Amino acid sequence: MDMATTDLEALAELCLQSAKTIKGFRATNGPSKLGFDTQALPSFPKGDEMTQRARNDLRNAAKTLYDLITGPQECLMESSLTSLQFIGSMRYICHFKVPDFVPEAGVIDYLSLAQHCGVDPGQLKQNLRFAMSNRVFYEPTPKTVAHTAGSILLMEGKPMRPFVQWLTEDCAPMIAHQIDAIEKWGHGSQEPNQTAVNYAYGVKGPFYDFIRSDPVRERRFGTTIQQVSEQPSSSVTHIQNGFDWASLGNGTVIDVGGHIGYCAVAIAQAAPKLHVIVQDRSEVVQMARESTIVPKDMQGRVTFEVHDFYQPQKTCADAYFYRKTLLNHTDKNAAAIIGALSPALKPGNRLLIMDFVQADKPVETTATERYYRAVDLQMLLYYNCRYRTLDEWKELVKAGDSRFEFERECSPPGSAMPILSFIVR
Numbered sequence: 001m002d003m004a005t006t007d008l009e010a011l012a013e014l015c016l017q018s019a020k021t022i023k024g025f026r027a028t029n030g031p032s033k034l035g036f037d038t039q040a041l042p043s044f045p046k047g048d049e050m051t052q053r054a055r056n057d058l059r060n061a062a063k064t065l066y067d068l069i070t071g072p073q074e075c076l077m078e079s080s081l082t083s084l085q086f087i088g089s090m091r092y093i094c095h096f097k098v099p100d101f102v103p104e105a106g107v108i109d110y111l112s113l114a115q116h117c118g119v120d121p122g123q124l125k126q127n128l129r130f131a132m133s134n135r136v137f138y139e140p141t142p143k144t145v146a147h148t149a150g151s152i153l154l155m156e157g158k159p160m161r162p163f164v165q166w167l168t169e170d171c172a173p174m175i176a177h178q179i180d181a182i183e184k185w186g187h188g189s190q191e192p193n194q195t196a197v198n199y200a201y202g203v204k205g206p207f208y209d210f211i212r213s214d215p216v217r218e219r220r221f222g223t224t225i226q227q228v229s230e231q232p233s234s235s236v237t238h239i240q241n242g243f244d245w246a247s248l249g250n251g252t253v254i255d256v257g258g259h260i261g262y263c264a265v266a267i268a269q270a271a272p273k274l275h276v277i278v279q280d281r282s283e284v285v286q287m288a289r290e291s292t293i294v295p296k297d298m299q300g301r302v303t304f305e306v307h308d309f310y311q312p313q314k315t316c317a318d319a320y321f322y323r324k325t326l327l328n329h330t331d332k333n334a335a336a337i338i339g340a341l342s343p344a345l346k347p348g349n350r351l352l353i354m355d356f357v358q359a360d361k362p363v364e365t366t367a368t369e370r371y372y373r374a375v376d377l378q379m380l381l382y383y384n385c386r387y388r389t390l391d392e393w394k395e396l397v398k399a400g401d402s403r404f405e406f407e408r409e410c411s412p413p414g415s416a417m418p419i420l421s422f423i424v425r
């Protein structure tokens, strides 16, 4: 069906057909159930391709139906007001640790809950009742509160707590001051220390200095990043399918900004004769040397080097691999990072970039597109960056070193990021 359709019956029919497919999959996949109570699944289980497609169709058709019958004016009113208050209520709930004082099974009355949290019972009720309208907590009776499948994920120690708190507590002030940052430093600033973060928090350095300055915040950000990188679409196994590593024979690959070596291990597994050098900042290399990420039998082939990727590259290699390393650098700085390779480059050497590539086509109104558009705006908040299109990546690489020629884009199935391959001619 044409997803741009506005025919109510056609959309409802797509919902029905997709729901039947999903129900069929669920019937043969164990007793776990979809629902909103604490026994329900925390996330939709990974199904086969047909089920995944049905799930996407259902989400998108149901949202289109909802928007159509709500109408543009009410949609704008509703989403502006409710998204603003969603941020406020989630911030309140996480900040005052409300989920931790509601029993996992059973109920608590508002007064006792307010006492445990050290808050005003009236304000607590206001915030919780809005959250309940989003199925986060519920009221078995007008005076008591209980967990739902959603609210239980916000308890201390559960991964959604730092995720939600990072966005609603740490990032909300950035959003509030983004326009101030633009007014102060100009539109389209390429400086990593002229961002909404700098304005909102009055800090002078780039984003990572801000993160490092507060261990609580650093942990929250770290867990948020971990959550995202644990998604199957970010798995390091996609690295193995995105390039023919064995074609490099017994050559050398440098994983620039390779952190503690988890990507290097994946590369070394894919090509048993390759030598992989991980370059990173000194504190990260120190961490890598203390970690057990590299199996003993690979330690001769996966090694570590301290290197600042803005400084001229001194180690020669057949390929230089950058995964999720250039995305948070503005064009000016990312070109400087690539340019720093120049002294080491010889004809036939490769630059392999595994990163997000924004499609150069009209935006779709799907749940997936909406999510990535929002992440793109996070890049603007933190770093004055954006997701790049393929042509923008090509221009960036040429600006770094004009000898690089684009070879190909390879998108491993299920991977959020392709590998872009460039070769020195």
Ligand SMILES: C[S@@+](CC[C@H](N)C(=O)[O-])C[C@H]1O[C@@H](n2cnc3c(N)ncnc32)[C@H](O)[C@@H]1O
Binding pocket: 256, 257, 258, 259, 260, 263, 279, 280, 281, 284, 307, 308, 309, 310, 322, 323, 324, 325
């Ligand atoms: C977003 S992480 C990506 C890590 C890894 N490539 C991956 O795919 O998960 C960026 C990496 O770049 C490193 N990095 C940041 N600034 C650097 C610099 N000036 N020189 C070398 N590495 C740097 C960080 O320490 C971090 O390991």
